[in-house]
Amino acid sequence: MQPNFAMAMMLAVLVSVPDSSIEVSAQSPNVAYDSNMGPTFYDVSFNYSDSKAYDAIEDVDFRNRVLRIFNDRGKTELTVRLKSGWYEERSNFGMETVKLSSIHYLPSHGSDRQYGVVLYSWFSAGGSSSTEGIAQVYEFLGHHLRLVQQLEWDEHFDSSKPKASFDEKTKDLTIRSEHYLPGDSHCCVSAWMWSSFDGAGCVSQGEPLKLN
Numbered sequence: 001m002q003p004n005f006a007m008a009m010m011l012a013v014l015v016s017v018p019d020s021s022i023e024v025s026a027q028s029p030n031v032a033y034d035s036n037m038g039p040t041f042y043d044v045s046f047n048y049s050d051s052k053a054y055d056a057i058e059d060v061d062f063r064n065r066v067l068r069i070f071n072d073r074g075k076t077e078l079t080v081r082l083k084s085g086w087y088e089e090r091s092n093f094g095m096e097t098v099k100l101s102s103i104h105y106l107p108s109h110g111s112d113r114q115y116g117v118v119l120y121s122w123f124s125a126g127g128s129s130s131t132e133g134i135a136q137v138y139e140f141l142g143h144h145l146r147l148v149q150q151l152e153w154d155e156h157f158d159s160s161k162p163k164a165s166f167d168e169k170t171k172d173l174t175i176r177s178e179h180y181l182p183g184d185s186h187c188c189v190s191a192w193m194w195s196s197f198d199g200a201g202c203v204s205q206g207e208p209l210k211l212n
Contacts, residue, residue, distance in 0.1 A: 041177045042072040042152045050145040057114040057140035063100055069122065069134055070150055078122070094126030104166050104173075114140040117173060119164055121155070131155040133164050135173065153177035 048068075054060055063085035071077040078098070080087040085100035099121045106115035120134040137149035153175050155163040166173050 041154070041175075042150075044070060044072060044074055044150050044152075046070070046074065046147045046149065048147040050147075052145070053143040054140070054145065055143065057105065057116050057138065057145065060116075060138075060140075060145055062103055062118050067098065067120070069098075069120075069152075072152070094124065096122075096124045098122050101164070102166060104168065104171075106171055112141060116140070117166070119166070129156070133175065133177075135164070135175075151175070 062082075064083060066079065066081050067087075068076055069078040069080075078096075080098050082098065082100060087096075087098040089096050101119040101121050104117045104119075106117065108114045116138045118136050118138065120136070122132040122134055124130055131154070133151075133153045133155045135151040136147055137151075139146045139148045153163075154177055156178055161176060163176050164173065
């Protein structure tokens with residue numbers, strides 16, 4: 001059985017999307033947030049397969065491949081080709097960068113089923129700027145790679161602690177996300193929220209905490 005990283009405190013809504021056989025379960029946090037500015041954390045499940053064949057998940061060159069980032073409805077939001085884990089585009093209207101931050105392999109479920117989590121940072125700037133954290137969960141089975149889940153969160157706030165950290169010993173992924181409370185304006189977010197996911201499928205989520 002594949003690891004379930006779905007957030008326990010989230011409401012699932014099934015969405016039918018005719019986009020490369022993607023099956024989407026879009027979710028929103030069941031915590032207080034400003035309806036005009038949130039939620040700023042998404043957890044979407046997929047069934048999106050890579051046609052290329054590999055012998056093992058470690059053979060996949062995540063740093064040099066086409067990356068598709070999806071929105072909270074499972075639609076393709078950005079498609080880029082990474083080179084050495086980096087993408088950058090500049091124009092008269094602004095700039096956009098995507099960086100592969102880290103690759104982590106999860107415990108295998110049987111000899112033929114493997115899992116991995118790849119973390120990315122997506123920055124864009126134009127009239128305003130944004131920084132998004134992305135975690136994509138992959139399943140490797142039958143020589144093919146399949147995207148099974150994508151987490152996305154807002155990192156556009158100040159913190160002395162990392163916005164995302166993965167513990168290689170426990171296989172826990174801890175995320176700190178910007179969180180707009182009711183009444184917050186776009187310029188002045190007042191809180192952040194942590195979420196924790198582990199390789200065994202146990203999930204926890206904190207209440208919004210006020211920024212200092």
